[in-house]
Amino acid sequence: MLNGSPVVPFQPLHMQPDVSGRVLVLDSGVGGLSVQREIKRALPDAGLLYLADRAAFPYGDWEADALRDHIASLVSSVSDAWQPSAVVVACNTASTLVLQRLRKFLDVPVVGTVPAIKPAAQKTKSGVFAVLATPGTVKRDYTQDLIIDFAPEHHIALVGATGLAALAEDKLAGRAVDLDRLRHEIAPCFVEKSGKRTDCVVLGCTHYPFLQKEMEQVAPWPVTWIDPAPAIARRLTDVLKRERVAVGCEDLFFVTG
Structure with a gap:
């Protein structure tokens, strides 16, 4: 399991x-x-x-x-x-x-x-959150439209990670997760803006929930991780x-x- x-x-x-x-x-x-x-x-x-x-x-x-x-x-x-x-x-x-x-x-x-931008906009207390996804998802007009519709006043870090899906595939295959690489991939999610900092991270790829435990280990501070699967x-x-x-x-x- x-x-x-x-x-x-x-x-x-x-x-x-x-x-x-x-x-x-x-x-x-x-x-x-x-x-x-x-x-x-x-x-x-x-x-x-x-x-x-x-x-x-x-x-x-x-x-x-x-x-x-x-x-x-x-x-x-x-x-x-x-x-x-x-x-x-x-x-x-x-x-x-x-x-x-x-x-x-x-x-x-x-x-x-689709990226859970609406739920993140509802959950965030600081008004600062991140969307952690693939580069393809981050650059799509669909994602930009969700921001315009549901979070126009929020500060959002759009992070196009290039290696997280492969790390999840490694974990599911029973191989060790490279925590240093994982830390590097998620680091841009954690930002401070006008004295407020990221408090939610949208997991914008279905691979990413399998890495949530490891992300919690390497994150610089605690955040709410939003999994769209439910x-x-x-x-x-x-x-x-x-x-x-x-x-x-x-x-x-x-x-x-």
Whole structure:
């Protein structure tokens, strides 16, 4: 077990479907297991199909148009074969690009993962918080629009970390986390502005919650770490058409590449 999630065996994607109606959860690696964990807590009987798109890891390194085309093609082919009851894009970078396109050709709910800027704006006491995400998520217009809509008066440090997803993959594979590298990656989150300092950090990548314990160890002062996964699970329960959901079946874990 790791932070409450089982370390699961992955299978190649060519396995033949046994039942339709599982919830498809997609990420470029194992980070989306943080979302899968919360979905399982909210919907313990629902069958899940987790897809780790390792062939394309990390999504944050892709150009926008190429990533949009890749994910749309992948989700289309998997959906044709497995007929999921919903699709959860468990990646901030991908969600800022592809949700609208997926909703155009899928007839099931599509739930995305976006930086938890609104919750951070509600929780912060100092008015200073950070969004820790991939460079791709940080630079997207979607993220800027969330700031304009929900936190226009706050001071926000947008931190595009380049190596945290790989550190999380290391941890989930049983390898040691490089704490010095982790400290360097998160250091820009911790700022002081007009005598006030960061009191919340948004975990803007689904890999990052798996590193929260280590981040707490190396952080220069205590902060509230905001994990969007519980909110994603709640949103899924709100939009899911329960009669289409496969229940009582085995959860499956696939990998590309």
